[in-house]
Each structure stands twice: as structure tokens, then as C-alpha cells.
Amino acid sequence: MRWKGRRTSDNVQDRRGGGAVKTGGVSVLGLVVAFVAWKFFGADPQQAYQMTKQATQQTSSASQTAPENETAEQKEARQFVSTVLADTEDTWTPIFQQLGREYKAPTLVMYSGATATGCGTGQSAMGPFYCPADQTVYIDTDFFKDMRTQMGITGEQNQTELSRQDQAGDFAQAYVIAHEVGHHVQTLLGISQQVTQARQQASETQGNQLSVRQELQADCLAGLWAKQTNQRTQFLEQGDVAEAMDAAEKIGDDYLQRKARGSVVPDSFTHGTSEQRQRWFDRGFSSGDINQCDTFGANSL
Template sequence: MRWEGNRESENVEDRRGGGFGIGLGGGSLSIGTVVIAVVASLLFGVNPLSILSMLSGGSGQVAQVQSAHPPANDEMTRFVRTVLADTEDTWTDLFREQGRQYIDPRLVLFSGKTPTACGTGLTAVGPFYCPGDQKVYIDLSFYRLMQQRFHVSGEFAQAYVIAHEVGHHVQHLLGISDKVDSMRRRASEAQSNALSVRLELQADCFAGVWAYHANQARNILEDGDIETALNAASAIGDDALQKQAQGYVVPDSFTHGSSAQRVRWFTRGIETGKMSACNTFEARQL
């Protein structure tokens, strides 16, 4: 992936080594509570952040927030800042074409755990987006996990991860996430999971839309880049993760989509470059 020398975003907070507490809503969370949340997420497909928020009183308010120091200047941090800047430029242009204003998200680098408006963010959760504070959170050790556990490497695969979370920010700005959340609250567990899958697949498609326009404008793609992103999408499909973790697949519990579905919708985005092509909610077949 060609990225060096491109603009770097200033919307990055580096909380690594900052000594952040895990207080939430004025209370504190024990290690046992954190373990319960992570185990529940693995067994039932529940977001650990939701469980932590509930167990701490459900306020969702962040306590013990400290000032983040400026991000480091190592190669990986510069890469993250550059990818984020590229998403900013792309989505600003796409929103402007629709007569809308794009609001840049902030990206938080952390290690282990960090407070968020959605609860305590944990490395075990993986990268995630919190609509409450409009921030993307990522522990860069996730990239090592991608390589060691899923055998996926390459800079464009890493960029895809960021672009997917930014895709959730785009959904938030468009009001899509709020509508889906409202529908999920009135739905059965199976229906709620199905809505979550469509939301995640649309974020994959939006990541592809970003890649299409970024490459058109800045020629970022090199030979093999698209394949690495497709490998990443395939490796983190619900069916692949469940089969690896428990040896069998439970489709009704999917929350992100199968490997084939994630590949299909990312491909649709990167081939068309059109947001309108990412309407997973009206698609008869995912």
C-alpha cells in the first residue's frame, strides 16, 4: 500500500501508557466483572461494552479520564494517522457531493483498556467505534493478532480494519445506526442479530467505497493489496471465528456476517465506489 508522504490526521489520541482507570459512571469495575463481560461476549455474541455498562449502572458516563499525550511518531502510528486522514478526505468529498457535512471522528490508540462513552474499551473486544463520543478505538496489538491467529498481514488489510470502523461513523452521521438500534430493541434475539449483520456488512461496503475513491485520487493500491483485505474480511467472518473457537457454526448467532458475505460486500464497495450500492438493508440476499 502506498501511503508514506501523504497527509497525516491530527484527530488521533494516544492513550498508550497513560495509566487510564476503568471507572465507569462514577464507579469501578473489578477484574472479575471484566472477565464476565468477555466470556459472555464469546458465548452469546453480546458486546462486552454493553455488559460492562450494565454492570456498572448503565450510565455510560466515563470516569477517570486523563489527558492523552501526543501520538508517537513510530511508523505504525504514522500509518494509522495517514489512513485516518485518507478516510477524512474521501468522506468529506462524498458527503459534500450529497450536500452534507462530514464530521471527522477521532481515533484513540490504547493498550489493554480505556474509558469510552460506551463503557470500558478492552483489547479483547478488538477495534470498535463508539457513537457516544464519535471515536474509533484500537489497540495496535490487534494487528499482531491478525497475523498470528488469522494469518493475515499487509498494510492494506490493516487499513481495511480502520476503514470499517470509520464506516460505522458514517452510518452514525447518516442516522442509520440510530434507526437500527431502535429496531433491535423491539426485535427478537435472532432478528436483532440479523440487523446487526446488515449493519456490519454495510460498514464493510463503506470501507470498500473509501478504498475505491482513495485509489482514484491518490493511487494507494499496489499489487496484492485487495487480496490482503479480502483475506482479512474472510478471516473475521462469524462462521470462520466460530469454527475456530468451538468447532461448529451457529448462523442465528452471527452478528457480523459470514466470511463470504463480508468479502462480497467489501468487494461491492471497492468495485462500484458508490454508497448507494451498500444498502444491505434492502438486499434480498446478503
């Protein structure tokens, strides 16, 4: 993935090293794989709205600059995240204009260990997530290391830590960010609010089915982002799309449940199967058309 030397976003807050709630750092290496990956593409929207908005003021006061004594690896991660976020802004701004709307870009917060959010305290164990209450994406960038190691999502071995960001799994990481921004798009379009209301009146199984459709739509929107960004910048390299497909496979509900306990319970799925996640990402990538991402109107997922 070619990402260096392009525009970066001003909507990134870097709280690594200060300005946020700290709990001593939560290691993802000791977590159950199924739990980590269930949270991999964001906290459940219903839970997000129900969590306390305990620290919204703290969120706005956090440092927006690079942390003190920033390492080369941290700088690389910050520049990468800022570039991908800028790409999402450049994709969604004209699409919203075509829809007769204004795109309000989300903030993206990088943190370590734990941080205050509009949806309560965010922790490393949650993985990257979007909080609709403050319209912010939260990422502990150590999770990207987990993608390359514990979850085994793409990546060459025996590389320096600095070079991995550029050579191994970078597009899978961009896919994570684009998926979370997809939830922001759903919030701006009122989709998330409709799902939340519908889930309040639904059974647990029906609520899970709505969650699956919402997550698959975010996958499709991530594919759309990749398509349109590549048309503008030609940033994709050979193997990049395969990285995204590999990631989509390994965070499918069926894959995770089978890996964790040897069997699957479809009624408990909240994000979709591996095949579904791959299919909807590919649908967005193949079409580049937001109208092709209507998972709620689809008879078959």
C-alpha cells in the same frame, strides 16, 4: 500499500503510556479466537449504547501527543493510523457534501491495555471498536500483531517488527480502521440509531439479522473508501485487495464458529459469513458508490 509521506490526521489521540485507565495490559494471545474475532470489527451497536458513559470527561483530557520514550515501532503505528484516518476524512468529506451534509470526522484513540470511553471501559480483548456515544474509534495497536500471528491474516514471515507494518498485512489493518469509520458514517447518517430502535422491538434472531446488515454495510463502506482513496493517491499495491479478502474471510461468523467449535449456528450470526463480508467489501470497492451499499434494502446478502 503505499502510505508514507502523505497527509496525516489531527484527530488522533495517542494514550499509549499515559492519560487513560490502566489494568496492567490485557494479552490477546490468551483469548479464545472466536471471541477476539467477533469483536474484531467493533462492539455491537446495541451494547455500545447500553454501556455506561462513565468517563466521557476523562476521554477529552487524555494526551494527544506521542507517548514518552516512543519506540520506532510505536511511531510507525501512529503515523500509519494517522495517515489512514486522514484518507477516510478525504473520502467522506466530499461524499457528505454531495449529500448536502457536513462530515464531522471521528476521533481515533490509540491505547494500550484499557482506556476510558464514552461507552464504558475499552479493553484490548474487545479489539478495535467504534463508540457512537462519543463518536470515537478505539484501537489497541497490539491487535494488529494479533492479526499477523494468532489470526494468521496475511503477512510474510521472519521480518523485523518495524518492517512488518510496511510489508505485511498493512492494507488489512487499514481495512479495519475504514470499517470502524464506516460505523461512524452510519451514525452520522442516522442508520445506527434506526438499527438500535428496531432491535429493541425485535426478537434475538431478528436483532442479529439487523446487526449482520449493519456490519456488512460497514464492510461495503470500507471498500468504497479503498476505491476512492486509490483513485486519489494510487496507494494500492499488488496483493493489497487480497489481504482485505483474506481478512474478511477470517472474521466471517461461519469461519469463526467452525474454527471454535466445529459447527455453525446461523441464527447467532452478528457480522455475516465470510462470503458475505467479502462480497460486500468487493461491492463497495468495485463501485465506489455509497448507493451500492444499501444492505438494508437488499433482498439477498
